[in-house]
Amino acid sequence: MGCGSTVGKVFxxxxxxxxxxxxxxLLVIGCLVKFKNDLVTEYAAELFKVIKLDSANYNLDELLGSSAIVFIIVGVVILVVGVLGCLGACCxxxxxxxxxxLIVFLVLxxxxxxxxxxxxxxxxxxxxxxxGMKKSIVEKYKGDKSQEPVTLAWNSILIEFNCCGxxxxEDFSNATHWNKTFNGQERPLVTPVSCxxxxxxxxxxxxxxxxxxxxxxxxxATNNWKKGCYSAIEDFxxxxxxxxxxxxxxVAIFEILCIVFAICVCRSVEEGEKMSKFIHILNTDDESNDNPVLDIDFPETDVTLVVEGRKLHVNKAVLSQHSPVFKTMFSGNFKESTxxxxxxxxxxxxxxxxxLRCFYPNMKHDVTESNVLQILPLAHEYQSPLxxxxxxxxTNMCKPGTSLTVTTLLDYILAAEKYHLKALLDAAMKFCARVDYYLLNGTTITRSYDFGKSGYTYKHTVDKSISAKFRNIELEHRHTIAEKRIQFLEMYKRRTNNRDPVTEDISLELSQESNQE
Structure with missing residues (x-):
C-alpha cells in the first residue's frame, strides 16, 4: 500500500x-468573454482574420456571447474536480x-x-x-449567410459531410426562420445552397x-438533397x-485509475491517522503510571511486544514481512507463535x-544520523532490510563535506566491524586517511606563546573515551588506516612538491559534546 499510495499521490x-x-x-476565458466583451471581440476579430474567417463577417458578439456560459460552466466543473483531486492527494x-x-465514479x-x-x-x-436535430433546423436555421451559431454549425455539417438535412x-421545408435571400435576391430555394x-x-x-x-x-448530380446528415455522421x-x-x-481506464488511486491514497491517509495515534507514548517520568503503554493501533493488531515492562501492540504480518526472524518465530513451532x-x-x-517506526506502513521514518546507530543492532538481529x-x-556520511565528528566516525568503524559492513568499513577507513592521526586518537594540541621562554609551548589533551574507541578498532584495521594515511601524505607531498604542512586534512570536532561546549 505504501508504494501504491505514493504512485497514486504523484498520479x-x-x-x-x-x-x-x-x-x-476556461473559466477566465469565459469570464472575459462575458464581462469584457469589447476586449475579447477585438482580439477574436484578429484571430478570425488569421484563420480566414474575415470574409464571412460573422457577428462576434453573438458568437462569443453564446459560448461564454459554456466556457464558464465547463471551467467551474473541471476546476472543482481538479482542486478536489489535487488537494485531496497532496494534503x-x-x-x-x-x-x-465519487464524482469520477458517477461520470464513469x-x-x-x-x-x-x-x-x-x-x-x-x-x-x-x-x-432534436430537426427541431434545431425548424427553430434556429436562418440560411447560408447567417451568423447565428446553430446555423453556422448546420452549414458546416452540410458541407463537410456532403449531406442535406x-x-x-425536406427537413428544411419547415424552417420558420430560413432567410432565402442569396446575393441580395430572394430565391425560391428548395435546399440550402450549402447542400x-x-x-x-x-x-x-x-x-x-x-x-x-x-x-x-x-x-x-448537383445536390446532396437526398442524403441525410444523420446517416452520414453514422457512416463516419x-x-x-x-x-x-x-x-x-x-478514457475509461484513466477514470478507473483516478478512482483506484484516490481510494489507495484515502486508505493510506486513514492508516496514517491511526499511526499518528499509535505513537502516543506516555511520559516515562509519570510516577502515577507504573506500566505505560504504547499502542500501535494497526488494523488487525494480533500480538503485543513487551519491552522494559511496556507494551507495543503490533501486527504479525507486518513484522513477518519485514523480518525473517519474526516470520520464523510466528510461523514455526515456537512458543511465540501462539x-x-x-x-x-x-x-x-x-x-x-x-x-518499528522505520518500516511500519505509512509512518516510515528516514534513517538519520540520530537514529542509525540506534536501529542498526535491532535491524541486524532481526535480519531486516534496514x-x-x-x-x-x-557510507554516504563518510565523505568530505559531511558533518561528522571523530566520535561518530569511530562509532561507524566499530559498527562496520561488528556487523560486517564492508562498504562502510572501506569508506570510513578511506575517510580516516584525510584526518589527522592525533584526532583519531582523541588528542588535541593547543599552542600558546610563553613570554618567559620567548617561544611557543604545546599542550596535549587526550579525550580518553575517543582514545578507548580507537583502541577497540581491530589492529588490522588500525594498520590499514595508518597505511592509507601515509599514502595520502606521500601523494600530497608529490603533488605539492614541497614540505609544507598538509592543508587538505579534514577538520573534525572530537564529539558533539565538544561542539555544544
Whole structure:
C-alpha cells in the first residue's frame, strides 16, 4: 500500500494539477468573454482574420456571447474536480478524496450507462437525437449567410459531410426562420445552397456557386438533397469505430485509475491517522503510571511486544514481512507463535519503537544520523532490510563535506566491524586517511606563546573515551588506516612538491559534546 499510495499521490497530483489549470483557463476565458466583451471581440476579430474567417463577417458578439456560459460552466466543473483531486492527494484530505472519487465514479457510470442504453435502445436513441436535430433546423436555421451559431454549425455539417438535412432536404421545408435571400435576391430555394455539390473549399473558407439553380431545382448530380446528415455522421463514426472505441477505453481506464488511486491514497491517509495515534507514548517520568503503554493501533493488531515492562501492540504480518526472524518465530513451532504477549529481553524500549517506526506502513521514518546507530543492532538481529539502509546512510556520511565528528566516525568503524559492513568499513577507513592521526586518537594540541621562554609551548589533551574507541578498532584495521594515511601524505607531498604542512586534512570536532561546549 505504501508504494501504491505514493504512485497514486504523484498520479493524482499531476493529473489534477493539469485539470485545475485547464479549468482555470476556461473559466477566465469565459469570464472575459462575458464581462469584457469589447476586449475579447477585438482580439477574436484578429484571430478570425488569421484563420480566414474575415470574409464571412460573422457577428462576434453573438458568437462569443453564446459560448461564454459554456466556457464558464465547463471551467467551474473541471476546476472543482481538479482542486478536489489535487488537494485531496497532496494534503491528505480524505473528504476531498471521497468526493473526487465519487464524482469520477458517477461520470464513469454515466458514460457506461449511455453506451449501454445507446446499444440496447438504438431506435429510441436515434429518434430522440433526430427529433432534436430537426427541431434545431425548424427553430434556429436562418440560411447560408447567417451568423447565428446553430446555423453556422448546420452549414458546416452540410458541407463537410456532403449531406442535406437530418433525413433529407425536406427537413428544411419547415424552417420558420430560413432567410432565402442569396446575393441580395430572394430565391425560391428548395435546399440550402450549402447542400450543393458545387460548393468549393473547406469550411469556413468557402466559395459558393453564383448560380443557385442547384438549390432551386436540385438533382442527384448537383445536390446532396437526398442524403441525410444523420446517416452520414453514422457512416463516419462506423468508419473510424476502432479509433473511437480505443479512445473510449483509454478514457475509461484513466477514470478507473483516478478512482483506484484516490481510494489507495484515502486508505493510506486513514492508516496514517491511526499511526499518528499509535505513537502516543506516555511520559516515562509519570510516577502515577507504573506500566505505560504504547499502542500501535494497526488494523488487525494480533500480538503485543513487551519491552522494559511496556507494551507495543503490533501486527504479525507486518513484522513477518519485514523480518525473517519474526516470520520464523510466528510461523514455526515456537512458543511465540501462539503467545499473545512476547517479551523482548535486553532491548531498550525507545530503540524498539524507533526500529518499528522505520518500516511500519505509512509512518516510515528516514534513517538519520540520530537514529542509525540506534536501529542498526535491532535491524541486524532481526535480519531486516534496514541493515542495507543503515550501511548506505553511514557510507554516504563518510565523505568530505559531511558533518561528522571523530566520535561518530569511530562509532561507524566499530559498527562496520561488528556487523560486517564492508562498504562502510572501506569508506570510513578511506575517510580516516584525510584526518589527522592525533584526532583519531582523541588528542588535541593547543599552542600558546610563553613570554618567559620567548617561544611557543604545546599542550596535549587526550579525550580518553575517543582514545578507548580507537583502541577497540581491530589492529588490522588500525594498520590499514595508518597505511592509507601515509599514502595520502606521500601523494600530497608529490603533488605539492614541497614540505609544507598538509592543508587538505579534514577538520573534525572530537564529539558533539565538544561542539555544544
Amino acid at each position: 493524482l497530483v499531476t493529473v489534477n494539477t493539469l485539470f485545475t489549470i485547464l479549468g482555470l483557463v 491528505g484530505w480524505r473528504v476531498f478524496l471521497v468526493i473526487y472519487a 457510470i454515466a458514460e457506461i450507462a449511455g453506451v449501454v442504453l445507446a446499444a440496447l435502445m438504438k431506435k429510441d436513441v436515434d429518434k430522440v437525437i433526430k427529433d 437530418v433525413d433529407n432536404y 450543393c455539390t458545387e460548393v468549393k473549399g473547406e469550411f469556413p473558407d468557402l466559395t459558393y456557386p453564383s448560380d443557385t439553380s442547384c438549390a432551386e431545382s436540385p438533382t442527384d 463514426i462506423n468508419k473510424y469505430s476502432n479509433i473511437f472505441i480505443g479512445i473510449g477505453v483509454v 503467545q499473545k504477549e512476547i517479551p523482548l529481553q535486553d532491548k531498550k524500549f525507545q530503540d524498539v519503537v524507533e526500529f 541493515v542495507a539502509d543503515c550501511e548506505e546512510f553511514m
